[in-house]
Structure formats: structure tokens, C-alpha cells
Amino acid sequence: MIKQLLQDYVSDLTGRNDIVIDVPPNPEMGDYSCAVAFQMAKEQRRNPLEVARELIAAMERSRPRLVERITNAGPYINFFVDGEAFAREALGTILSQDRGYGTLPPTGKRVIVEHTSVNPNKPLHMGGARNSILGDSVARLLRAAGYEVEVENYIDDLGIQFAEVFWGILQFGDTPEEKYDHFLGKLYIRVHETLTPELEGEIKRLNKEMEDPSSPHSAMARAIVERCVMAQLSSLKTLGIGFDILVWESDIVHAGLFDETFELLGESEDIVTEDDGPLTGCLVMKLGRVFPNMTNPDKVLIRSDGTPTYTAKDIALQMWKFGLLSRTLLYRTWDGTTMTSDNDGEPMDFGNADMVINVIGSEQSYPQEVVKRSLKLLGFDEQSEQSHHLAYEFVTLPDDSFSGRRGTWIGYTLDDVLSAGRAKALEAVTQRRSELTDDERGRIADVISAGSIRYNIARYAPEKKIVFRWDDALNLEGDSCPYVEYAHARCCAILRKAAGTYDHAACTFSYTHPKEWELVKALSEYPDVIASAAADKRPHYVTKYVNDISLKFNSFYNDLLVIGSDNEANRLALVDATRTVLANALRVLGIEPLEEM
């Protein structure tokens, strides 16, 4: 908040909109700094030092709120904040807003976040989990930033990948001896081991048949997929990840959404049906103008046999998300909190988004770009602009990739990692907290294992490849979920011991120790972190921040006594504010704050 205040202040003073407020390398130089004098001096061909002195003189005439002193170190302008006034305002805001601290005002905009959308033929492995964790974190972030968020999972129940396991079930029987998604995943490997060109033809015919609602296989296939999706969602639920709406490809087909989209596409000048050449009979999008140098600048949307390609379906789905189609889906309840599309259901208010975020691997950047451009070609400029592909790199094993067909995911499913993590966390709690009941220790282990997996994925920038290593994934020390939870639990322990013996209305908010002061400043930045993480759709800003607060708090904790100190009431207020910020930030990351561990 103070950074923003200073930025606005310097902007007003200089009439510039490129002001950046930094933190000086050494706290003795000031709390915040600004290097405008360099820029202005360059443009005006003047001495930067002189410019800085002039600016400071102007600032002295109407000093910004909360600033006590302004000095210069060479051409750098340094601000010293009025500690007491600042702490009163910053901590006062945190303590009074409590759980609402860091929640930004409503934007009135609806955003759809599509994530997970894994084929319904296998369990989630750590690669799929990255998608879900990223998507869920971004959804929480946007909610905190004032958006109405609708979280969607697209179920590709008509894809060839599912048809392959479906064929496997017809062939080898539906006899699961383990969690259903694991059963299907292994069946899928088996099918691929026996796959021949003739079989592929047979599976294609089966795939076609599934699309026909009057075929007996249609209903059977849907029932199997539903069972698989339930299994997949139960794994995600352990991580605190859920969906508002499941959208099924079969429902989209049968509701005529593809047909309507293709009719619209056919009206565009850049989308034509070829009548000669190798693509005769195909509906083709001409991308030569937007993507020069492509080997093949013609993107097929509808094949000569009349079936739509993947990209064409993606365009239709995107159109539905923005509410651009006149035909609509119907819905029913899937479970307590999740709805699902169902053509026998009833109308509900899904779709109609102002912004769409698709969490999809970066290898699909090109088709996602085609989707975005096609909206523009159809005249939906605004929707094209508001179509965002949140791309991320894959999770791999140290010397292999995760492959559904080859089964390299076995042993690395989300369920496997969760249970290993839980065992490790349980061992750690049991060692340290023998006085707790089994239930209490179990609950802590649940939170720590789920939180660790989330944290260890969320802390990487999306464009970084992640190599899965057990030590890393289940790390309980350092920059990790337990580290942050521990700092939070320490706050709670102090507050518990003080048991409401302080009243923050009566605090003076005077802090003299640098470790107190650094914490106050960092806590005040939380809403800015939420705002920029949401704007950039990058949850790792939050893990970074929460680690930084924990680092500062633990250092404070180690050096300074709270209860029984001569600044007890003020320190209790600081601990309370730290607790609040850590808890709120953990919730944004989908991690439940622990009061003890």
C-alpha cells in the first residue's frame, strides 16, 4: 500500500507514469527509494544530482502521507517512513479486516478457469497434478482479486483415448481390483500392448458408435467415464481442488454446439471449403497471413469425412465459454458442490464469461493461438482479447517423460505421492508430538502432505520444467509448506498463550527493532502481491511471498521475546497480523492453515 502511495505521489509530482518504487540495499539508507532523477536528467540533459535535489525540495513542500523524511544518496531519492503512523495504519487494516485482508473489491467480471481436463482413461500423475494445482491456485487468486470465478473441467468422453480403454473393457471385462482410474490406466497400457492396425480400425468404429445416443454403447461408455471421473476427482479433493462445472464433449455434440459453431465459421472469409488440392472437401482456416513461414498455413477444421478436428472443437468450446452461441447446454447436480452438463437436465447460468483462462500445457500453444485468432476472424475482438492460454511446462521423471501408453506414470500418480507424503508427514508429527491423539496427528499429516504437494508444484514459474524427485516433492524443510505452516503455528501458539490479554485498539504500534519493522513493511505488501499475482496469473508470487514472511517471522521469533517483553502488546499485535496474513495467503494457495503441528 505504501509503495502504491509513493508511486502515485511521485507520478503526480513529475507527471510521469513510469515511476518505480524500490527498496534501498541497506535499511539505513531509507525504507523506499526512487530513481526518477536519472531518467529526468537524461531527458533534460541535466545533472541527475541537481534534479534529485530539486525534486526533494518540491517534496518537502507537500510531503506524502506517512513519510517522515526524504533524503538523497547521490541521485537516488530515499524515503523514510513514519514508523508509528505507518504501522498503525498497516496493522490496523490487517487486524480489522482479518480474513478479508488481501481480498480486493469486486470487479463485476466473470472469469472461467478451465483446468485439469485430463482424458478419462487413467489416474492423474504428477504432470496432470501440476495442471490442477496451477489452475486451482489461479482460480483462488482471481476470486481474491474480486472476480466471479467459474471453474470448469472438460471431459473428453468421446475421444479415441477413452475409446481404447472402452474397447479394453469390452474385451477383457470390467473387473477393477483397485481404484477405478488406476484400473483403467493399466487397462490402457494393456490395450496398447495388443494394438494392431486392424484393431485400430475396430476402435475407430467403436468411437464413432459411442457418439450415437441411440447406440447401447453410448450409455455404457458414459457410465464408465463417470466412474473414472469420480475417481479422478476424489484424488483432487484430497488436495482441496474442486470444480463448479463439468462439461462433457458428448453433451456439446448432442446439444448442437459444434454444428452452430461450424456454421458461423463457414461464414468467415478466411475459412473456406477447399474444392481442389490435397485438402479437397475440408473446411480450412487460412492462417498464412497471421502465421507466415508455417510449413502448412492451412488449418483443417472439418475433415473431408465431415468430422471436426480437435482445434475446431476447442473453438466451439471457447465460444460456449463466452456465451456466443444461441444453443445452450443443460445441467444437473454431480455432487454437493459440483454441477455437470447433462442434456436431460435443466438450464443454469454457466458460461457467459468476460474472460477465459485455459490451463493447458505449453505444447498446445499453437492450437490455443488458433482458437484466439479464430474468435477475432469471426468478429469477436473483445473475446479474442480476453482469451488467455495459461501455458506450463511438463513434469518429467529424471530420465523419462510420463507416458500413458508406456505406463511410466505407475508409481507416480497423485494418489501414490499423496500416500507417501502422508506417511512421511505422519512420521514427523509422531516423532515430535507424541502427546497428540492419533486423530490430531492424522489431521496434521493430511494437511501437510496435501499442502506440500501443492506448494512444491506452485512455487515454480509455469514455464519451468519440473523434474520429479521424491526428496524434493516431499521436502519438509526450508522453502516448503511445513516451513510456512510452522511459522503460522508459532504465531498461533503465542496468541493462545496470551489468550486475548491484549487489545489492539490500545496498541501504540511503536516498533524499534529492525526485525519488527521489516515484518510490518512486508505484511503491508500482501494486497499488492495478490493483485499482481492475479493480473499475471502466476501463483508462485504467493509462495515466494509467504516464504519471505515466514523467514522474517522466524528470525523475529528467534531474536525477540513476545510475551513478557517490554513491548508485549505491540508485539502481540504484530504476531496476530502475521498470523492473519500467513493464513490468508495459505488459503489462496489452497492450503489449510494449521494452528498447531
Added chain:
RNA sequence: GGACCCGUAGCCUAGCAGGAUAGGGCGACAGCCUUCUAAGCUGUAGACCGGGGGUUCGAAUCCCUCCGGGUCCGCCA
């Protein structure tokens, strides 16, 4: 052939609308539990920010180029 992403200490990573001494973590070494939880804290060693050019008062950050790694450019899904 073209396009996109990544390259920061032994390992992982932040910083990349240019700003003062490049943050964290793991690992290594040396310390700290009769005071609010040691899943913690403090200190030491470790970085020519992939190489080379350029722009600038100032470059990890911007531009060019090269090298290494990954991905994409199918009537596949």
C-alpha cells in the same frame, strides 16, 4: 526451414515494465534448545547471471548473434 519456452553457486529456484552489495532453499562446514513448538535460528564457504557483441550514467533484466536443452508447425488426438 520457421515459431515459442528454458539456461542464475555442486543441485533446485526468485529477480527480467534497467537502478545502489543478484535473494531463497537443498547439500557442505561451524555454532544455538532450564524462556512463546529446533519441521526453527545464527554464521562460513560457494555465482565472471550459457558465450560474444551492442544500447545506456547504469544490463541477470533491452537489442543482435552464437551455443546447449525442450516444445510446436498432421484431414493424428
